[in-house]
Structures are given as structure tokens and as C-alpha cells.
Amino acid sequence: LYAGNRVALANKESLVAGGPLVLKALAENGGELLPVDSEHSAVWQLLVGEDRAAVRRVILTASGGPFRGRTRDQLAGVSVEDALAHPTWKMGSRISVDSATLMNKAFEVIEAHFLFGLDYDQIDVVVHPQSVVHSFVEFHDGVVKAEIGFPDMRKPIQYAIGAPERDAIDHAPFDLVGTDLTFETPDRETFPCLDLGYRAGTTGGTAPAVLNAADEVAVDLFLNRRIPFIAIGSVVSTVLDRHEATMPESLDHIREVDAWARAEAGAVAGDYGI
Numbered sequence: 001l002y003a004g005n006r007v008a009l010a011n012k013e014s015l016v017a018g019g020p021l022v023l024k025a026l027a028e029n030g031g032e033l034l035p036v037d038s039e040h041s042a043v044w045q046l047l048v049g050e051d052r053a054a055v056r057r058v059i060l061t062a063s064g065g066p067f068r069g070r071t072r073d074q075l076a077g078v079s080v081e082d083a084l085a086h087p088t089w090k091m092g093s094r095i096s097v098d099s100a101t102l103m104n105k106a107f108e109v110i111e112a113h114f115l116f117g118l119d120y121d122q123i124d125v126v127v128h129p130q131s132v133v134h135s136f137v138e139f140h141d142g143v144v145k146a147e148i149g150f151p152d153m154r155k156p157i158q159y160a161i162g163a164p165e166r167d168a169i170d171h172a173p174f175d176l177v178g179t180d181l182t183f184e185t186p187d188r189e190t191f192p193c194l195d196l197g198y199r200a201g202t203t204g205g206t207a208p209a210v211l212n213a214a215d216e217v218a219v220d221l222f223l224n225r226r227i228p229f230i231a232i233g234s235v236v237s238t239v240l241d242r243h244e245a246t247m248p249e250s251l252d253h254i255r256e257v258d259a260w261a262r263a264e265a266g267a268v269a270g271d272y273g274i
Contacts, residue, residue, distance in 0.1 A: 106197020
């Protein structure tokens, strides 16, 4: 971005951890920041030609992960293999676990704040297990637009590469006939990581960087069978409690906060060890 380049952002951590610095680089050097994540690509496409001031809210969809519908008690003994068995997407280990805890959606809420200049009370989440509707945008006049399609990452990647043009690619036509679309309210009690994202985001400053670093350590410990699944959110929440957020001044500052949060998460996790 400092070189004025078009950046197709395919990870979550960069913007979550360093959002203010990314936006500063974007504003000062004339680059472009284009989202590749399917939900944010959907919002981006839905906003083409629209007045951003007319947006009432965006609604990000979440698959619900492999544990949708379970109670917290039922999550106590889930295995690593259970958490990695995502019902819709084939992804890496960390993001699969983050999807299972809804931390992935927490990160996406923070990303949406930075990408589209939205307040956190303008960003909602709904569970949509079919992963066919990738996001909604609601406008002040009551109109709601949705981006719909098969769960296929080739489409948002292609759009980021070619935007604003749409390149013709070989694909199966989308057929709504026989497609059931259901939506549910997220179970925030069973999956507290979603609210941790809102908490870190509204706190601002270095809090999202702490959220990301502590989660990465906690997920790694779970993947190595050193803490139970339900301890992931507890570890992250405790580390957030211990952090006094400040505005990030530089990349080195973010790195220092990241290192502190990782060390703190490792220490906290000892109380939850298997």
C-alpha cells in the first residue's frame, strides 16, 4: 500500500492486527485495498454504485461451523478432528477452528469496520448454514441487497483481480430451485468468541491485535491437544482483560503488543491444560 499498489487482501490478521496503520498507508499513498474474503467481497460488490452514507447496516453470514446447534456442555469434550470437520469449506487448521468457535466471524466484523468505514453497531452477523448468501447490505430506505452464489472462493478472487470488470469464466449456472436458505441468530452464550470480536473492535487501538495473537496461541494449543476446545475463548478473554489498549504507533509497536499477547496467552492457558 505504501508503494501505491492494488492489494487483494486474502488474510484476516493483517487488517485485524494493524487496521489503523493499513488505513493510514492506504490514505497517504493512493493504493487500493480489495477484499478477497467471500463475505467482504460480497459487501464490496453490493456497494458498487451506492452512496455509502445510505447504508444502514451490513449483515455478514456465518456457516455456524461443525458445532452449530450444540450446547456449551456438549462442546466440553470435542476433539481436534471434530473441530476441523467444517461442513462447507475446506480450509486450513487455524481458520477451521476459528470458524468452529465463531472467532473467524469476529475477525470479519473487525475487517468490515476498517474496509467499509462502518461503526460496530452497523455490522450484524447471522448464521446461514448453506453458505449460499455471502452477505447482505441494508439501506436506509429499507432495501436489502444480497450476494448469492455457490460457496466457491474462485469468484471473489477473480473479482479482486479484475475489478471493476467482470471476466467471463467457465462455471455451472446457479439454480435457486430446490435450494433451501435458512438463517439463525448466533448462539453467543455457547460461542462467546463472536462478542470478543465486538469487544476488541469497540475498544479499538491495539485490542484487536491482542485478540488475534491470543487466539492464535490458544488455537495452536488446542490443535496440539494441550487445552480443551471450550478454553480457547476463555484464554483470549482473560488476555484481553489484562491489556490496556493504546493507539498503534508503528508496525514495531504492533509486533511488541503481539509478542506480549502471545506470551500472556501461553501463561493463561496453563490454567486450562489437559
